[in-house]
Amino acid sequence: MAQKRMSYEQADTLLYYLQTIPGVESANVYDRTADAAIRYSCPREVVIQALRSFHYDEVETPEGVIENSGRELNSRYQEKLINKILFHYGRKFLLPAPIRACYTTVMSAKYIWKGVKTLWRRKIEVPVLDATAIGVSVFRGDINTAASIMFLLGIGELLEEWTHKKSVGDLARTMSLNVGSVWLKQADGQEVQISANDVKLDDQLVIHMGTVIPFDGTVVAGEAMVNQASLTGESVAVRRAEGSSVYAGTVVEEGELTIQVKSVGGSSRYDKIVTMIEESEKLKSGVESKAEHLADRLVPYSLGGTALTYLLTRNATKALSILMVDFSCALKLAMPISVLSAIRQASTHKITVKGGKYMEAVSEASTIVFDKTGTLTKARPTVAKVVSFCEKSEDELLRIAACLEEHFPHSMAKAVVNAAKEKNLSHEEMHSKVEYIVAHGISTTIATKKVIIGSHHFVFEDEKCVIPEGMEQRFAELPEEYSHLYLAIEGRLAAVICIEDPLRPEARDVIKNLKKVGFQKIVMMTGDSDRTAKAIAAKVGVDEYYSEVLPEDKASFVEKEKSKGRKVIMIGDGINDSPALSAADVGIAIGDGAEIAREIADITIGADNLEEVVILRKISDGLMKRIHGNYRFIVGFNAGLIALGVAGVIMPTTSALLHNTSTLAIGLKSMGNLNI
Structure with missing residues (x-):
């Protein structure tokens, strides 16, 4: 760089900028000599042009990147x-x-x-x-x-x-909170989604079940059980109600809170994690x-x-x-x-390990349990079609479903929300309080009518909904190759959303490689129907599979395996996987899954490739x-x-x-x- 001296802040700013250039695979910045080394796969001119247009004061770095870079420490x-x-x-x-x-x-x-x-x-x-x-x-x-x-x-x-x-x-740094958007409560009581960077002191945020509390604050409404394991190491959730303090990085396990923001700094979260790691x-x-x-x-x-x-x-x-x-x-x-070096090496493969004892347990484990949706199948399932069972159009039904699903972190919910976005279906808040029933579905009220969306078991057995007269044949002809989400209004089936949940292309090879590195028993568990589960299990080559299971079934299976003297790894991505992740010797969460799963899990892997599980075993x-x-x-x-x-x-x-x-x-x- 054309300068004689480079400050730590300038070096970190330049490094962040270089890493954002498309095609740059890695970069190092040396503050003492004001040099940079760049490894790139794009045309050389792209990098040169990016450097020509670089100015320190024009680069906006995320909060915490410079403060906690470690450059000054080294x-x-x-x-x-x-x-x-x-x-x-x-x-x-x-x-x-x-x-x-x-x-x-x-x-x-x-x-x-x-x-x-x-x-x-x-x-x-x-x-x-x-x-x-x-x-x-x-x-x-x-x-x-x-x-x-x-x-x-x-x-x-x-x-x-x-x-x-x-x-x-x-x-x-790998464990620091990275919250993209939050739900802001406006003066008229409406909730709007905004970027976390736009949050100001004393703003009121609505924290839904299964999501991370992004900032320190005080509860002004609602009641919830909050998991504070990321800060205290204590896995038992604590009750938080009006007047209680809550902290960034903790997770709402049950209930819903409205909090008033008391701190918007990202460094406090980083400092708390450092303290937790050092003391733990x-x-x-x-x-x-x-x-x-x-x-x-x-x-x-x-x-x-x-x-x-x-x-x-x-x-x-x-x-x-x-x-x-x-x-x-x-x-x-x-x-x-x-x-610590092994943990650092794992982080270069998008694997975050919360402690050495988990690597030892991964090395000793003989049983590995996979959740299906979002784990063995692609992390981004898509809506294949919407089948209407009422007078409303498919787009209108998709809009209603997206309005409900956008509050909850699950790969199926994301598929519905993304499908609505692609069709430019705006879904302003038109419902009253949303209630989430773990592993079953969502219930709310729209224009005084009760609306529910969820699994077959939830809609037809728990809520006793019925198929409209004359629609039985259409229901029987629903395509079997898809997973189904059922939407009901006032006790009558209104739509079935068919979700295409394709198998990860690497899943079969990963299962094969896991057997090669020493796992004796590989199990798949899913809430899906036996027909879907059986087909997926045959394709990937697991030793056993279990279908239509509830969260407690997954956890009890893990406990049963442990009682036989086996060390067990559980891999999942949803709120419904949390009990099993806690029960296992090592809980592994998928990077873009539910925030509560990532917080409870002992290890988090990136969502790009399941091969990271094999790499984790080899590092361990x-x-x-x-x-x-x-x-x-x-x-x-x-x-x-x-x-x-x-x-x-x-x-x-x-x-x-x-x-x-x-x-x-x-x-x-x-x-x-x-x-x-």
Whole structure:
């Protein structure tokens, strides 16, 4: 770029702009040198023309993109690392030995004090080992060894902190709220859909069941059960009524709320997610926790081995060799970095993982359960035809259906709304309060007439609606290859909307590949008729299928599988999948499905390609392989260093150097992408 200096904000603005150019596959912007590297598949002239027309002040970046980019964090830690290395070696070569000895002795007090505090709590853990190694070196006058230990420990801590914050930041950005539009309540009581960017303080928004609350606010009307798991980690929904506070990112599970907006900033949501990730035990997989506990459990043996070696040999140098080798550094550094790097790698494949333990569970899972609609079938089903059973026209019936369906997040509902948009059928709010019955349908009143739309079971069995006289033949001839939505007015069938729900082209191969990567049982569950379910199951090649199931049936199947000792993955996209997503060892939601499904799920995958499920399994298997490999290397390499030190082959300083260098090397290696 034609400028000498580039601020972090300018770099992030340029990067955002480059990523929006059609045909640009990836881009990097380097603020220090004011350069950009662009990978593109479009004609070169397109990129050049886009760069010619670029001006910083003309680019509108979404809220939070610049504030939470992580660029400043990386720069800050790079400077810290460079300063630490320069200061250490500058001190070593430029300061006289007495001053260097005084400085090292003073700095050692911090580590010794940590060790004393740990002992005071009656624990013999890693800080005790570090304090002993540094303290003994200072006491023996071996200032260089003490300084080297502290330097390498400091570098390790800095790298761990940097990697952790960067990984948490990357993860938080992928989990940050991305609300496109909201329902604004006007002064006359009407609801209108507007962009979330246009919302102002004190605006009143209507939050329907199954949708995310987009901003912090106060409830001014309505009552609902709100799931706050994304902020508190607590999955039990809490009641919210008039006067209660609600927070961005939480989800309305049941009921409906009207809230008054109290905060429109996107950064508060990001900060809350960062806090939740950092405080949550979700980030720790079982093997990661075991490694950390093992590190602390090995400390007494290291101290005991040191004492025993000194008693047997009366050689302080050999005894010190054991102290210099600390298993815990590598174990505690490599394991979390491996997990966070795997989560970051998954995010490059449009997979958002909320914690390491879920990747471990994916690796161990043997049963996988798919919802059909929007999961095995295309995420964007379409309306094939509308069959009228009354005097109203097909377009009028579609308009009524779209008016009801636009309030609720489900792939079938989106199909109806999109079909109305394509026909330019404006559907202003003409109904009273809309009630959504999970997994069944929608009920409302239009011009004093009761109108319902939903499944066959809901319309004909629960609501006892009837087919108009003389229309039985037309009903019997409904095309079987489509899924059906039934619209009834005043207890009489008014229309059947035929939804084309084509199978994803990759679905059959994905099922095949899932079997190859180790899944023993692949199940499909759907609320559709047995006829439709059977046809889809045969096409994709699942082991079992279940039709006409309710949400509780999916959840009870998951529980039954778990009771047999199997680890279960559930994949779904709708409100009706939420109980099963919660019940499974790992709940996976489709990216453009219902917001409540995405919030409750442990992992979210993009809607473009189901192959991401196979990639997720491969990354999870690769992570477990890396963790076990790291574990074996750390224990073997450090045990070898202890043996060589006790045998007098290498000096304590060499042990410390080799141990800390291997720790940093394995930490850096763990940052790299897994081979999948």
